[in-house]
Amino acid sequence: xxxxxxxxxxxxxxxxxxxxxxxxxxxxxxxxxxxxxxxxxxxxxxxxxxxxxxxxxxxxxxxxxxxxxxxxxxxxxxxxxxxxxxxxxxxxxxxxxxxxxxxxxxxxxxxxxxxxxxxxxxxxxxxxxxxxxxxxxxxxxxxxxxxxxxxxxxxxxxxxxxxxxxxxxxxxxxxxxxxxxxxxxxxxxxxxxxxxxxxxxxxxxxxxxxxxxxxxxxxxxxxxxxxxxxxxxxxxxxxxxxxxxxxxxxxxxxxxxxxxxxxxxxxxxxxxxxxxxxxxxxxxxxxxxxxxxxxxxxxxxxxxxxxxxxxxxxxxxxxxxxxxxxxxxxxxxxxxxxxxxxxxxxxxxxxxxxxxxxxxxxxxxxxxxxxxxxxxxxxxxxxxxxxxxxxxxxxxxxxxxxxxxxxxxxxxxxxxxxxxx
Numbered sequence: 001x002x003x004x005x006x007x008x009x010x011x012x013x014x015x016x017x018x019x020x021x022x023x024x025x026x027x028x029x030x031x032x033x034x035x036x037x038x039x040x041x042x043x044x045x046x047x048x049x050x051x052x053x054x055x056x057x058x059x060x061x062x063x064x065x066x067x068x069x070x071x072x073x074x075x076x077x078x079x080x081x082x083x084x085x086x087x088x089x090x091x092x093x094x095x096x097x098x099x100x101x102x103x104x105x106x107x108x109x110x111x112x113x114x115x116x117x118x119x120x121x122x123x124x125x126x127x128x129x130x131x132x133x134x135x136x137x138x139x140x141x142x143x144x145x146x147x148x149x150x151x152x153x154x155x156x157x158x159x160x161x162x163x164x165x166x167x168x169x170x171x172x173x174x175x176x177x178x179x180x181x182x183x184x185x186x187x188x189x190x191x192x193x194x195x196x197x198x199x200x201x202x203x204x205x206x207x208x209x210x211x212x213x214x215x216x217x218x219x220x221x222x223x224x225x226x227x228x229x230x231x232x233x234x235x236x237x238x239x240x241x242x243x244x245x246x247x248x249x250x251x252x253x254x255x256x257x258x259x260x261x262x263x264x265x266x267x268x269x270x271x272x273x274x275x276x277x278x279x280x281x282x283x284x285x286x287x288x289x290x291x292x293x294x295x296x297x298x299x300x301x302x303x304x305x306x307x308x309x310x311x312x313x314x315x316x317x318x319x320x321x322x323x324x325x326x327x328x329x330x331x332x333x334x335x336x337x338x339x340x341x342x343x344x345x346x347x348x349x350x351x352x353x354x355x356x357x358x359x360x361x362x363x364x365x366x367x368x369x370x371x372x373x374x375x376x377x378x379x380x381x382x383x384x385x386x387x388x389x390x391x392x393x394x395x396x397x398x399x400x401x402x403x404x405x406x407x408x409x410x411x412x413x414x415x416x417x418x419x420x421x
Contacts, residue, residue, distance in 0.1 A: 039419075041412075041417060041418045041419045042336065042409050042412045042413055042417065043336065044419060045222055045223070045228060045408060045412055045417060045419075046336045046405050046408055046409050046412075048222045048225075049218060049222065049401060049404050049405055049408065051394070051397060051398060051401050053218065054214055054215070054218055054397060054400065054401050054404065055397050057084075057213075057214035057217055057218060058206055058210045058211060058213075058214040058389060058397075058400075059389055060080070060084075060214075061077065061080075061081075061197070061204075061205075061206075061210040061213055061214060062204035062205075062206050062210060062388065062389050064076055064077040064080070064164075065161060065164040065165045065203075065204060065205075066165050066199045066200050066201055066202060066203055066204060066205045066387075067197060067198050067199050067205055068165070068169050068198060068199065068200045068243075069099070069169055069174065069198045069240055069241045069243065069244060070099065070168075070169030070170050070171065070172065070174070071167045071168070071169055071170075072167060073164065073165075073167065074198055074240070075175075077197060078175060078176065078177055078197065078238075078240065081177055081197060081213070081217065081238050082094075082177045084217055085177065085179045085217065085220055085236070086179075088217075088220055088221040088224045089224045089225075089226070090179035090180070090181065090220050090224045090236065091179055091180065092177055092178070092179040093177070093178055093179070093180075094175045094176070094177055095175065095176050095177075095178065095248075095251065095252055095255065095256075096173065096174070096175050097173075097174050097175075097247070097248070097251035097255070098172070098173055098174065099171055099172065099173075099174045099241055099244065099247055100171040100172065101171070101244075144292075144376040144377050145292040145296055145376070145377025145378075145380070146377060147374075147375065147376075147377050147382060147383075148383065149200060149201055149383040150201045150202055150383060150384050150385055151202075152202070153165065153166065153202055155202065155384075155385045156202040156203065156385040157385070158388075161202075161203070161204065161388070162202065165202050174240055174241060174247075174248065174251075175240065176197075176237070176238060176239055176240040176241075176248045176251075176252070177238055178194075178235055178236060178237040178238065179220060179224075179235070179236050180233055180234070180235045180236070181220075181223050181224055181230055181233060181234040181235075181236075181415075182233050183230055183231050183232040183233040183234075183274075183415065183416075184229050184230065184231055185231045185416075186231050186232045186233075186416075187232075187233050187269065187270075187271055187274060188233075188261050188263070188271045188274050188275060189232045189233065189261075189274050189275050189277050190232065190233040190234065190235055190273075190274035190275065190276060190277060191232065191233075191234050191235070191276075191277050191278050191279075191280065191411050191414060191415055192234075192235045192237055192276060192278070192279040192280065192356070192360075193216055193219055193220075193234060193235070193236050193237070193280050193282075193407060193411060194216060194235075194236070194237040194238070194239060194249075194279065194280065194281050194282070194352060194353075195209055195212030195213045195215060195216045195238060195239070195281065195282040195283065195352075196209050196212070196213070196238070196239040196240070196241075196242030196243075196248070196249075196283065196351075196352055197209065197210075197213045197238045197239065197240060198239075198240050198241060198242055198243055198248075199243065199383075199387070200243050200383060201382075201383035201384050201385065201387060202384075202385045203381075203384060203385045203386060203387035203388050204387060204388040204389060205387055206286075206387055206388055206389045206391070206392065207284050207285070207286045207287055207367075207379075207381055207382075207387050207391075207392065208283070208284045208381070208382060208383065208387060209242070209282075209283055209284060210389075211282075211284060211285035211286045211400045212281075212282035212283050212284065212285055213238055214400075215282050215285060215400060215403060215404045215407070216236050216237075216238060216282060217236070217238075218404055219236065219404060219407060219408050219411070220236040222408065223408075223412070223417065227419050227420050227421050228417060228418075228419060228420075229417070229418050229419075229420055230412075230415040230416055230417045230418075231415060231416030231418075232274075232277065232414070232415040232416055233271070233274045233415075234411060234415050235274075237252070239252070239352045242283075242351070242352055246351070246352050246354055246355055248352070249352035249353075249354075249355045249356070250355045252355075253355045253356060253359070256273045257276075257359060259272060259273035260273050260274065260275045260276060261273075261274060261275040276356070276359065276360035277360065277361075277414070278325050278360055278361045278362070278363075278414070279353055279356040279357075279360050279361070279362040279363075280329075280353075280362075280363055280364075280365065280407055280410075280411065281351050281352050281353035281362070281363070281364040281365070282364070282365050282366075282403065282407070283351040283352070283364060283365075283366055284366055284367050284368070284374070284379070284382070285365070285366070285367050285399065285400035285403045286367055286392050286396040286397060286399055286400050287367050287368070287379045287381055287392070287396060287399075288302055288303060288305075288306035288307065288367045288368055288399060289301065289302055289303055289306075289378070289379075290303035290305075290378065291373075291376075291378055292377055292378065292380070298380050301393075301395070302393075302395045302396065302399065306340055306395075306399060307340050307341045307342055307343050308333060308337070308340055308341070308342040308343070308365060308366075308367075308399070308402055308403045308406055309342070309343055309345060309365070309366045309367065309368055309369050309373075310326045310329050310330055310333075310342050310343065310344050310345070310363055310364075310365055310406075311326070311344070311345045311346070311347060311348035311349075311363060311364045311365075311366065311369065311370060312325070312326045312344075312345075312346060312348050312357075312361075312362070312363050312364075313346070313347065313348040313349065313353075313354070313357050313362070314346035314347070316348075316357035316358055316362065317357070317358040318357060318358060318359070318360060318361050318362070319346075321361035322348075322357065322361040322362055322363055323344075323346070324361070325361045325363050326344045326363045327344055328410055328414075329342065329363065329365070329406055329407070329410045330342045330343070330344050332406055332409040332410035332413065333402070333405070333406040333409075333410075335409065336405050336406070336408075336409035337402045337405040337406050337409075338402065338405065339398055339399075339401075339402050340398070340399055340402040342406055345369050345372075347369065347370065347371045347372070348362070348363065348364045348370065349370050349371060350370055351364050351366075351370065365403050365406065365407060367379070367399060367400075367403075
């Protein structure tokens with residue numbers, strides 16, 4: 001009723017409703033029953049997110065091990081994702097590209113390389129005027145823990161998983177899958193909601209990035225329900241080759257950026273690549289257990305300050321628009337997320353939103369700040385054999401669900417989602 005009252009006052013204020021003149025006789029009329037409050041369609045679609053279903057989608061992805069690019073298990077995972085998207089009623093497409101980086105030339109016989117002595121990093125000044133000591137704002141002081149990619153299969157104690165992950169990657173043709181919810185009235189405009197589906201480290205890539213992949217798939221399922229209409233289009237993209245250097249997302253930008261807003265065929269009302277209004281990436285959604293202890297051990301529980309981190313890149317050409325988009329997502333979190341708050345940071349880096357950030361407002365949702373937290377070793381599961389489904393608790397999975405609530409509510413508003421029943 002507050003919404004109805006506010007709307008009436010606003011209409012009076014702007015002259016759309018007439019107020020009785022002073023001293024005028026107002027005729028006595030029978031009271032009109034108040035109309036029921038209109039249900040918030042965004043709240044309704046957000047309620048359709050379910051923790052157990054989100055967990056099961058992550059579990060489904062883990063059947064393919066770490067889904068390392070260039071392997072048969074990666075290809076099977078892409079096929080499985082496509083089948084799931086199709087079962088939601090979302091029409092899928094593939095993007096094909098070649099991954100064949102040049103091999104490093106071998107050193108001449110008898111020649112060895114002595115690593116250079118480490119030098120203190122420079123203090124780059126970013127666009128906001130802040131000083132950050134490392135790439136992406138990473139910390140070099142305080143309690144940190146070394147990070148890296150595990151390449152030792154024997155550190156995986158599960159023999160079955162070790163065997164599943166044994167096939168090495170080979171260069172060659174690649175594909176990634178995406179599907180699109182076509183806008184009802186503005187099909188030529190689009191938000192991209194994405195995550196990368198490949199991983200490595202001899203685990204199951206449950207968090208990096210089964211958690212983000214499952215989030216995007218769950219949003220595709222809900223927004224493609226028969227009773228959900230959006231005014232603008234939404235594309236759900238699952239990138240490949242992120243771990244090799246964002247190669248899948250780079251290929252998408254190369255092939256499709258120039259096609260934005262082009263009607264094909266002319267007069268058909270069809271837009272194979274609608275104009276990009278914003279790009280929202282999801283990369284590692286579950287683990288916010290805090291800084292490691294000085295002895296290298298970590299807290300097994302989520303920290304009390306656990307939150308959803310929304311990042312933009314302050315050095316991007318579209319930084320101002322991306323910042324506004326990030327704060328819009330934070331506001332959506334405050335209104336629609338159930339458990340964890342959101343925080344905004346300006347150092348988005350090392351994820352698939354990077355190739356987009358100079359072309360459209362681009363943000364990334366994560367469990368931690370990419371530089372200050374993840375890059376300083378806050379997540380011991382990152383690229384490690386313990387990145388398996390059983391490592392994570394329901395509190396961890398619920399953090400990912402809150403990120404899904406954040407994106408679903410924000411994109412739902414931006415795309416003009418409504419219910420037809």
